[in-house]
Amino acid sequence: MESLVEELKAAIPFKPTTEVDDIVLIVGQDPKILVYAIVTSINRDSSKKDEWWNIGLTLLSIPLQKVVWTLRTEQMTGQEIFTMGGEKRFFKAVDFGKTNHDEINENSQPSRGSKNFLKRVK
Numbered sequence: 001m002e003s004l005v006e007e008l009k010a011a012i013p014f015k016p017t018t019e020v021d022d023i024v025l026i027v028g029q030d031p032k033i034l035v036y037a038i039v040t041s042i043n044r045d046s047s048k049k050d051e052w053w054n055i056g057l058t059l060l061s062i063p064l065q066k067v068v069w070t071l072r073t074e075q076m077t078g079q080e081i082f083t084m085g086g087e088k089r090f091f092k093a094v095d096f097g098k099t100n101h102d103e104i105n106e107n108s109q110p111s112r113g114s115k116n117f118l119k120r121v122k
Contacts, residue, residue, distance in 0.1 A: 001081060001088045002031045008090075009078075015093040018076045019044070022093040024057070026036045028086040037067075039093070045070055 004027065018024060022039045028109055041056035059065040071091065075082045078092025 001027075001090070005081060005090050011097040013098040014078060016077065017096040018091075018093040020056075023060075023096065024091055024093045026059075027090040036094075040066070042076075 003091055003113065009029065010024070012025065015022065018039060020039050024037050024039060026033065026035050026037055028034075036058045037057040039055060040058055041054070043056075045052040045054050045055045045075075048070075051073055053073070053076060055069045055071055055076055057067050057069060059067060069084075069091075071082070074080045075089055081090050083087050083089065
């Protein structure tokens with residue numbers, strides 16, 4: 001699970017925070033799942049002493065499914081892999097305003113002769 005999460009972090013631009021209306025990527029170990037969801041609400045769980053949040057989600061599956069997960073800040077921001085029902089899970093908001101190409105500065109771009117040269121078309 002840890003190696004899969006590292007690969008995803010290298011391939012997908014993630015946000016450092018999670019907010020209402022964000023689209024999050026949810027990864028599960030067993031059963032193996034990779035699904036997107038929309039965050040519909042975030043409310044403090046006042047029944048717990050520590051900082052826990054009730055996260056309302058609509059899973060972008062067929063059919064759409066509405067769920068509420070109770071997560072700590074570190075879990076809902078992808079800072080840690082956690083377990084639900086004894087199975088590992090990863091949860092992190094995707095930054096659709098940014099691409100991994102945006103992270104490459106002009107000095108580190110491959111030359112046109114390189115096999116890895118990409119051209120951005122607007």
